[in-house]
Every structure is written in C-alpha cells, then in structure tokens.
C-alpha cells in the first residue's frame with residue numbers, strides 16, 4: 001500500500017468543495033458505545049477522516065423552511081459525493097476506505113422512543129478530528145464556521161498524522177438560549193429526546209416533499225456562525 005499523507009487528503013477534500021477536514025486516530029474512539037465504534041464498521045480502520053461543508057447562513061433569515069431544507073439537502077448531497085469520491089480515490093491508492101452516510105440510512109431504530117443512531121456519530125467523530133466541540137444543543141460548533149456545518153466521514157485502514165482536538169469551549173458560559181428556545185423541550189444541556197424533537201422539526205407537505213420546520217437550537221445559538 002502506498003503511503004498517503006494527511007496533507008494530500010486535506011488538499012483533495014478542499015478540491016471536492018469541503019470547508020474543513022480533520023483526522024482522528026481510531027484510538028480516540030475508545031469510549032464509543034459498543035456497535036457504534038469505527039471498527040464495528042470497518043475492522044481494520046486506523047484513521048477517521050472527517051469532512052465538513054458549510055451551509056449558507058442566510059437561509060436562517062428566511063421565514064420559509066423551504067430554502068433551509070433545500071440547502072440542507074444539497075449540502076448533504078455534496079458531502080456524501082465528496083466522501084464517496086474520496087473513498088474511490090483512496091481505494092485506487094491501495095487502501096480500504098469506507099464512506100459513512102451523512103444522514104440516511106442508519107440501522108439502529110427504537111420505534112417506541114423514535115430514537116435513531118447513525119452507524120457512526122459524526123459529531124463525536126468531528127470532535128476527535130479537531131473540527132470543534134459540542135454545544136449544549138448537542139451540535140458541533142467550530143470556532144470559524146459555528147454550527148452551520150454538514151459532516152461526513154471516511155474510515156481508512158491506514159495511520160495518518162492526526163489533528164489535535166480543539167482547545168476552545170463551545171458554549172458561552174451560562175448561556176441557555178437553545179434550551180429555553182426549543183419548542184419541544186427536547187434539550188437538557190447534554191442530550192436530546194429525539195421523539196420530542198422529531199415531532200416538531202420535520203413534516204411532509206401535501207405536495208409530497210418534506211420540510212425541516214424547526215432549527216431554533218441552531219439558528220438562535222449566538223455561536224451559529226462562529227466564535228467571535
């Protein structure tokens with residue numbers, strides 16, 4: 001197998017339209033729950049490459065959920081295309097590279113609690129790859145780009161130079177804006193009751209599509225566009 005440099009991967013991520021790319025060593029997932037560890041997805045995984053692309057922040061100012069939903073769907077496709085393409089290219093260099101779906105599909109689903117779990121939690125992966133820290137809204141906050149990010153990842157069977165985890169604090173000391181604003185009272189500062197969030201944050205429209213009807217914990221966060 002050819003030796004691939006972290007810098008080469010980061011350059012390629014930029015070419016693929018990504019705004020951030022960080023690398024986490026698989027050892028940093030030692031505290032991941034059983035069944036949701038990178039090695040449960042790719043047994044020889046040595047590095048987790050985490051990519052992120054920004055959402056246009058302007059969509060938050062629109063009273064219509066359609067613009068935000070449109071952007072969410074397009075940025076999701078862009079990140080998924082980038083992780084798949086990166087995996088193809090890493091494979092051509094002789095590696096085993098497994099892209100992680102950035103949203104659907106996932107396998108774990110508890111109908112009673114309406115609680116799903118990605119095959120790998122991308123916000124936990126992003127923290128370990130140095131892309132930021134999680135706020136009380138449970139979202140990843142990056143110092144430059146805030147929480148307006150869509151995340152993706154590729155699991156690689158090769159050691160790469162890892163990034164240091166971010167040293168900054170995600171939340172403003174004493175801030176509870178997201179907890180107080182959540183119309184579903186789904187947030188407690190460290191976890192989310194998915195059933196309550198799901199009940200208000202997504203609806204099918206009569207026309208057949210779907211719209212994301214709530215993003216207040218993201219929109220109202222004073223750090224949604226970065227740590228000023």
Ligand code: B12
Nearest residue numbers: 031032102117118121122124137139140150151197214215
């Ligand atoms: C299911 C899901 C949801 C659920 C649950 C959200 C959540 N906070 O977990 C619902 C439907 C509520 C949801 C809503 C939204 N989502 Co969502 N969602 C996902 C998805 C597909 C899986 C997340 C997941 O697995 N959660 C369950 C786990 C983490 O929590 P848990 O079961 O309670 O597990 C506990 C333990 O098991 C442990 N754990 C689990 N894994 C690991 C791993 C390690 C290493 C460790 C230490 C611990 C650990 O930690 C948990 C807390 O104790 C991810 C994509 C992905 N694959 O990550 C996107 C994702 C989290 N969503 C995202 C977004 C943008 C949203 C919305 C803003 C959409 C909107 N309405 O506009 C809202 C925000 C609501 C909120 N405040 O979280 C983004 C977040 C980006 C960011 N900046 O952080 C993601 C990462 C999608 C992406 N690819 O970018 N989402």
Ligand code: SF4
Nearest residue numbers: 182184197214216217
């Ligand atoms: S998206 Fe809305 S309902 Fe869901 S946690 Fe955030 S504020 Fe609450």
Ligand code: SF4
Nearest residue numbers: 135136171175178221
């Ligand atoms: S609104 Fe305040 S408490 Fe919530 S994530 Fe943002 S800074 Fe943290």
